[in-house]
Amino acid sequence: MRSRAEGARLLTLLGLAALPLVVLGVFFVLPVSGMLARGLWPDGSLDLAGVVEVFGRPRVHRVLWFTLWSAGLGTLLSVLLGLPVAHLLYRRRFPGRGALRAALLVPFVLPTVVVGVAFRRLLATGGPLGGLGLDGSAAAIVAALVFFNVAVVVRAVGSTWESLDPRPAEAAAALGASPRQVLWTVTLPALRPAVVSAASVVFLFCATAFGVVLTLGGLRYSTVETEIYLLTTNLLDLQAAAALALLQLVVVVALLLVTQRLRRTADPAREHRVGHAPQLGRRDLPAVLVSLVPLALVVVPLAGLVVGSVRVEGEWSLAAYRALTRPTAVLPATVQDALVTSLRTAVDATWMSLLLGLLVAAVVTRRSRSRAERRTRALLDGLFMLPLGVSAVMVGFGFLITLDRPPLDLRDSPLLVPIAQALVALPLVVRTLAPALGGIDDRQRQAAASLGAPPWRVALTVDLPVVWRPLLAAAGFAFAVSLGEFGATSFLVREDHPTLPVVIYRLLGRPGDLNAEMALAASVVLAATTAVVMLAVERLRVRSLGAW
Amino acid sequence: MSHPRPRRTGLLLAVAALALASCSLTAESDGPSAPATSGEAAGGPVVLVTHESFALPKKLIRAFEAATGYTHEVRANGDAGTLTNKLVLTQGSPTGDVAFGVDNTFASRALDADVFDPADVALPPGAEAYALPEGGDRLLPIDSGSVCVNIDTTWFRSHHVTPPATLADLTEPAYRDLFVTPGAPTSSPGMAFLLTTIAAEGDSWPDYWSALMANGTRITSGWSDAYFVDFTQGGGDGTRPIVLSYDSSPAFTVKNGRSTTKALLDTCFQQVEYAGVLAGAANPAGARAFLDFLLSPEVQAALPESMYVFPVRDGVELPADWARFAKRPTSPYSLDPAEVDAHRDEWLTTWQDVTTR
Numbered sequence: 084m085r086s087r088a089e090g091a092r093l094l095t096l097l098g099l100a101a102l103p104l105v106v107l108g109v110f111f112v113l114p115v116s117g118m119l120a121r122g123l124w125p126d127g128s129l130d131l132a133g134v135v136e137v138f139g140r141p142r143v144h145r146v147l148w149f150t151l152w153s154a155g156l157g158t159l160l161s162v163l164l165g166l167p168v169a170h171l172l173y174r175r176r177f178p179g180r181g182a183l184r185a186a187l188l189v190p191f192v193l194p195t196v197v198v199g200v201a202f203r204r205l206l207a208t209g210g211p212l213g214g215l216g217l218d219g220s221a222a223a224i225v226a227a228l229v230f231f232n233v234a235v236v237v238r239a240v241g242s243t244w245e246s247l248d249p250r251p252a253e254a255a256a257a258l259g260a261s262p263r264q265v266l267w268t269v270t271l272p273a274l275r276p277a278v279v280s281a282a283s284v285v286f287l288f289c290a291t292a293f294g295v296v297l298t299l300g301g302l303r304y305s306t307v308e309t310e311i312y313l314l315t316t317n318l319l320d321l322q323a324a325a326a327l328a329l330l331q332l333v334v335v336v337a338l339l340l341v342t343q344r345l346r347r348t349a350d351p352a353r354e355h356r357v358g359h360a361p362q363l364g365r366r367d368l369p370a371v372l373v374s375l376v377p378l379a380l381v382v383v384p385l386a387g388l389v390v391g392s393v394r395v396e397g398e399w400s401l402a403a404y405r406a407l408t409r410p411t412a413v414l415p416a417t418v419q420d421a422l423v424t425s426l427r428t429a430v431d432a433t434w435m436s437l438l439l440g441l442l443v444a445a446v447v448t449r450r451s452r453s454r455a456e457r458r459t460r461a462l463l464d465g466l467f468m469l470p471l472g473v474s475a476v477m478v479g480f481g482f483l484i485t486l487d488r489p490p491l492d493l494r495d496s497p498l499l500v501p502i503a504q505a506l507v508a509l510p511l512v513v514r515t516l517a518p519a520l521g522g523i524d525d526r527q528r529q530a531a532a533s534l535g536a537p538p539w540r541v542a543l544t545v546d547l548p549v550v551w552r553p554l555l556a557a558a559g560f561a562f563a564v565s566l567g568e569f570g571a572t573s574f575l576v577r578e579d580h581p582t583l584p585v586v587i588y589r590l591l592g593r594p595g596d597l598n599a600e601m602a603l604a605a606s607v608v609l610a611a612t613t614a615v616v617m618l619a620v621e622r623l624r625v626r627s628l629g630a631w
Numbered sequence: 632m633s634h635p636r637p638r639r640t641g642l643l644l645a646v647a648a649l650a651l652a653s654c655s656l657t658a659e660s661d662g663p664s665a666p667a668t669s670g671e672a673a674g675g676p677v678v679l680v681t682h683e684s685f686a687l688p689k690k691l692i693r694a695f696e697a698a699t700g701y702t703h704e705v706r707a708n709g710d711a712g713t714l715t716n717k718l719v720l721t722q723g724s725p726t727g728d729v730a731f732g733v734d735n736t737f738a739s740r741a742l743d744a745d746v747f748d749p750a751d752v753a754l755p756p757g758a759e760a761y762a763l764p765e766g767g768d769r770l771l772p773i774d775s776g777s778v779c780v781n782i783d784t785t786w787f788r789s790h791h792v793t794p795p796a797t798l799a800d801l802t803e804p805a806y807r808d809l810f811v812t813p814g815a816p817t818s819s820p821g822m823a824f825l826l827t828t829i830a831a832e833g834d835s836w837p838d839y840w841s842a843l844m845a846n847g848t849r850i851t852s853g854w855s856d857a858y859f860v861d862f863t864q865g866g867g868d869g870t871r872p873i874v875l876s877y878d879s880s881p882a883f884t885v886k887n888g889r890s891t892t893k894a895l896l897d898t899c900f901q902q903v904e905y906a907g908v909l910a911g912a913a914n915p916a917g918a919r920a921f922l923d924f925l926l927s928p929e930v931q932a933a934l935p936e937s938m939y940v941f942p943v944r945d946g947v948e949l950p951a952d953w954a955r956f957a958k959r960p961t962s963p964y965s966l967d968p969a970e971v972d973a974h975r976d977e978w979l980t981t982w983q984d985v986t987t988r
Contacts (some may be wrong), residue, residue, distance in 0.1 A: 184824075196855060196856075198851075199852070199856055200855060200856055200859055200860055203851075203856050203860040203861075204860050204867045204868065207860050207861060207867075207868070207869070208870045209867075209868035209869055209870040210867075210868050219849075285889065297817055297853075298851070298852045298853065300852075301814065301849065301850055301851055301852065302817065302850050302851075302852055302983075302986070302987075303987055313816050313817070315712075316709060316712050316713040316716055317712045317716075317816060317975075317979075318975065318976050318979070319716045319719060319740065320976065391867070395866075397868070410689075475794075483717060483720060483726060484721060485721050487721065487724045487726075488724065492727060495706070495726070585683070588683060589683065589684070589686075589854040591885075592683075592684055592854070593684075593857065593877075593939045594858060594865075594876065594877075594880045594883040594884065596883065598859075599859040599865065599866045599867070600866065620879065
């Protein structure tokens with residue numbers, strides 16, 4: 084009797100997971116396996132000796148070590164600097180809060196080649212910050228990693244923090260706990276699942292970052308990802324590339340095992356309600372001071388970008404913006420056309436990743452009744468993190484060699500780009516939704532069901548109110564991920580309808596009257612569009628909420 | 632206990648849903664991939680696989696489609712190396728009919744992997760000079776250009792320093808901390824410069840690079856940040872007046888009728904880009920028609936302004952700035968493509984050791 088019920092639960096679980104699993108299988112597992120197979124079975128027979136030889140190379144040890152410590156440090160700093168910002172932006176009210184929230188997400192969408200130029204123009208010998216001597220240093224790389232990723236921590240933790248029940252903290256304070264005690268004993272433990280989730284995603288982003296490492300490190304530093312890129316696109320040494328990709332898989336799995344333990348929800352029965360965020364006050368001064376660091380880190384390069392786009396030969400001018408609207412022989416499309424293409428792709432990628440993300444989050448957060456069930460959920464949870472941790476080059480090349488014949492003749496499909504982007508955004512979406520969904524007391528659902536509510540009604544009245552805010556936060560992420568260029572998609576972009584990042588790369592490819600300024604201007608357009616979309620989402624999310 | 636929800640929520644949601652529905656999934660519905668088969672003799676799509684620097688004026692593409700009845704489609708990404716490796720990986724199941732952009736440093740890899748079929752297309756006058764020693768029947772030269780050290784002539788004039796002229800000069804103390812070049816592993820021009828030094832210095836090239844590094848040479852990952860960040864004529868606050876770029880670059884720094892930069896013609900490596908019919912192409916006839924098109928006087932004349940390269944065809948008029956300022960080397964360095972392919976791995980490893988020491 085009991086085992087039958089258990090079997091039924093497992094079946095439901097797999098049924099919900101079926102669509103995401105198929106998508107992941109076809110658009111990630113299959114391409115990556117294809118590339119691994121090419122590398123590990125070079126002539127039809129398994130060549131493990133060659134792989135072992137790759138692991139023995141001193142260069143590989145150096146590269147692995149640099150990858151781990153730079154990503155670790157980047158993650159640590161993103162979390163430490165991101166938490167106070169999350170507190171200010173999601174637990175306090177002040178004018179310009181929405182604009183700041185939106186601005187923080189802007190780095191996410193900027194093509195790395197532009198960020199490289201923007202950062203280096205600040206840091207290079209002749210630049211405004213040239214005196215710091217950071218150009219080409221590991222410190223510059225870590226700073227850029229924080230620049231890109233601090234928004235992940237702020238957004239993911241912030242949206243949980245916002246819907247955290249404030250009453251335990253208030254009670255502790257009323258009982259005489261100091262603000263620091265409240266933070267350490269009440270708030271942070273409640274936030275732990277969200278922090279760990281965000282940190283694991285950030286670590287994977289840092290560990291697979293590649294453009295910034297090359298640009299800012301001046302080729303002195305290599306990560307596993309940059310090595311795979313070099314081995315695949317230049318040397319065509321698929322065996323070594325496969326060996327390094329296996330290494331990435333090991334790192335991801337190890338990370339997932341560690342975070343799975345750390346993420347266990349502290350108190351599943353905790354209540355969610357959105358407290359009224361108080362005005363920014365004097366007691367927030369420490370948080371404000373700490374927040375200035377990450378804010379400066381994000382705002383200064385962005386300001387450099389804007390200034391660079393309106394400085395033409397030492398004078399203020401909008402010539403670059405005007406030039407962008409005219410089609411030329413070099414520009415494959417005007418900036419308007421490219422922007423429309425980018426936005427359309429982003430809309431598709433967003434709804435795809437939200438659909439898949441909701442299904443996955445629902446599957447991984449329901450309370451398990453048996454060990455087998457819990458194991459299955461944990462496995463599924465980890466599986467969907469893989470696209471973040473495995474080289475995008477492998478996926479991109481894998482598409483070409485595995486999706487080339489019926490029934491999966493998909494490599495020329497226009498949907499490939501949004502699907503690839505959706506898979507990259509999926510872990511962010513799941514990680515943003517899961518802490519909220521996981522915090523819902525299952526007894527609420529049971530109560531609703533016993534009162535006669537059908538499953539959709541339960542979802543609508545119990546789950547949706549809690550998930551609504553994180554869902555919008557996740558939509559913002561997915562949209563931003565899609566607008567910026569991410570590895571695998573750059574192997575798929577179709578020339579007939581280039582996206583804005585493609586136009587930017589093209590402009591930075593050769594000398595020309597206004598090429599650099601136009602590239603910066605196009606990046607500003609991309610950044611501004613992102614900010615406007617994010618602001619609109621913010622508005623939607625404030626208006627839509629009553630008090631729950 | 633809950634506040635009444637404002638009605639605007641519903642409205643906003645409806646608008647959002649509409650916005651979603653109106654543009655999702657339709658992104659490419661107006662694309663050229665829509666079936667265009669009418670009962671014409673020649674027809675259907677001819678698909679070009681190329682790198683991301685490919686560009687031609689729309690007018691010419693339309694003329695090609697009108698003249699041949701084919702519809703033109705492009706699959707472009709990556710650089711010459713990415714393109715070549717993609718072609719090798721998809722050998723036998725190509726993603727298109729014709730490929731453009733494999734250069735003389737990658738040609739032998741593509742030929743060895745049997746990526747191309749014999750093209751059976753006649754070369755125009757002048758192009759023969761750029762043909763490959765081996766496999767010339769499969770890969771046809773389309774354009775050429777040289778990678779050369781460039782200098783900011785205004786900087787040298789205002790600082791009263793004699794400008795450098797040769798590769799050896801770059802290791803002189805007078806030019807300390809003045810040179811910036813993109814690195815060989817991550818940049819095609821960077822690779823070309825490594826090959827220049829190998830062609831010039833022979834087996835002692837690592838010593839030359841040690842001397843370059845000792846003289847304060849800066850290495851960047853890509854050409855863009857060498858030129859636009861570090862170079863004094865790149866529009867930023869660059870501090871280095873010597874940069875690795877192209878022989879055509881001086882045509883793009885013209886101010887008041889004079890170019891502010893100059894290519895050092897004794898430091899050049901010649902790059903030639905080829906095109907060919909892919910083995911297993913669905914439309915080989917269309918591929919051949921496209922090769923003819925690439926070699927036609929009209930396309931050859933459009934190459935400088937679309938792709939910053941020189942035509943291979945004789946008697947093609949260059950744009951005015953090019954004719955005046957883009958001086959070409961008379962005897963650029965070159966290496967046998969087969970030798971490049973055989974040693975690429977080893978050379979890059981040695982280069983990385985020398986430059987990060």
